[in-house]
Amino acid sequence: MTxxxxxxxxxxxxxxxxxxxxxxxxxxxxxxxxxxxxxxxxVATPEAFExxxxxxxxxxxxxxxxxxxxxxxxxxxxxxxxxxxxxxxLLVVTQNIDDLHERAGSTRVLHMHGELGRVRCxxxxxxxxxxxxxxxGPACANCGERMLRPDVVWFGEMPYGxxxxxxxxxxxxxxxxxxxxxxxxxxxxxxxxxxxxxAETLELNLAESEITPFFAESRLGPASLLVPAWVDExxxxxx
Numbered sequence: 235m236t237x238x239x240x241x242x243x244x245x246x247x248x249x250x251x252x253x254x255x256x257x258x259x260x261x262x263x264x265x266x267x268x269x270x271x272x273x274x275x276x277v278a279t280p281e282a283f284e285x286x287x288x289x290x291x292x293x294x295x296x297x298x299x300x301x302x303x304x305x306x307x308x309x310x311x312x313x314x315x316x317x318x319x320x321x322x323x324l325l326v327v328t329q330n331i332d333d334l335h336e337r338a339g340s341t342r343v344l345h346m347h348g349e350l351g352r353v354r355c356x357x358x359x360x361x362x363x364x365x366x367x368x369x370x371g372p373a374c375a376n377c378g379e380r381m382l383r384p385d386v387v388w389f390g391e392m393p394y395g396x397x398x399x400x401x402x403x404x405x406x407x408x409x410x411x412x413x414x415x416x417x418x419x420x421x422x423x424x425x426x427x428x429x430x431x432x433a434e435t436l437e438l439n440l441a442e443s444e445i446t447p448f449f450a451e452s453r454l455g456p457a458s459l460l461v462p463a464w465v466d467e468x469x470x471x472x473x
Contacts, residue, residue: 243325243342245468246399246406246433247313248424250329252413252440253457258304259332278388287383291369294384297331298350298364306338309412309461314339316465319472325402327395329414329421331386346393346421352385361385396420403427408434410464413457416445425449438464 251259276282277293306314317324317340326335326343331350335343353364360376364384371380387393403409409428414437416422425435425448437443437452438460446452453460 242322242405243402244323244406245316245320245325245408245410246402246424246428247324247326248329248409248411248414248421249313249326249335250412250414250421252415253307253309253461254330254332254334255413256309256456256458257307257334259301259330259334274389278386279390280388281390283383283388288369290383291367294350294386295367295369298367301332301334301350304334306334307458309457310334310338310340312462312465316468317342319469325406327399327402327421327424329418344395344398346387346395346399348384348386348394350384350386353382354385355379356381356383393420399424400427403433404431406431406433408436410436410438411443411445411449412438412461414439414443414445416443436464 276286277290283290313326313335317326322342324342326340328335328343328345329347331345331347333349333351351364352361353368354361355374355377357379358374358377360374362375365372368382368384372382373380374382403424404427406428409425411425414421422445425445429435429448435449435451437446437449438457439446439452439454440456441454442452453464
């Protein structure tokens with residue numbers, strides 16, 4: 235879901251690459267800073283798309299097919315189950331561009347970095363579901379121009395939904411970060427915003443992150459184990 239999730243949630247959950255990695259989604263960025271053998275500057279910037287659109291389209295077409303071949307894991311399922319119980323009291327903000335939250339059943343999801351399964355037209359700025367691979371250059375359903383690009387927030391571009399996220403962080407009672415590195419801003423600063431407004435803060439991560447010291451509590455382990463256990467705790471307190 236793109237920005238526009240209504241309601242002021244009591245719990246805001248931020249998810250990062252770690253939750254999807256347990257489903258088999260590659261993080262794409264290796265220890266050398268390469269994404270599937272490409273420099274970030276070559277596949278994840280507006281300048282790269284302008285200079286060599288075919289390489290960029292080929293890269294994201296491959297990512298789209300890779301995501302389609304995997305399934306949500308118990309962490310995604312647990313968050314979907316929590317939404318069924320809490321409704322508008324829960325908002326999931328994800329840095330991930332896959333659709334695993336939605337496939338697990340979540341509907342209140344804000345994709346701050348865009349969605350791999352959607353496209354944006356450079357000519358008319360309309361946004362829609364991806365018609366399939368973009369390398370052949372399909373036409374925009376709105377204006378007819380063949381200028382579609384992945385609806386993904388590249389380096390140097392503004393993330394989606396920041397105003398709405400700020401409102402949610404200022405009003406929530408609890409902020410939970412799952413599978414995030416704490417290295418990418420503005421998401422890495424969300425815990426500080428939530429803390430400043432009095433929210434409880436919890437990190438669920440495979441290993442300590444760059445922002446672990448900012449959380450009131452940090453639990454280490456696989457998201458597929460930690461998230462269902464945390465959800466059980468939350469629901470147990472409601473019964």
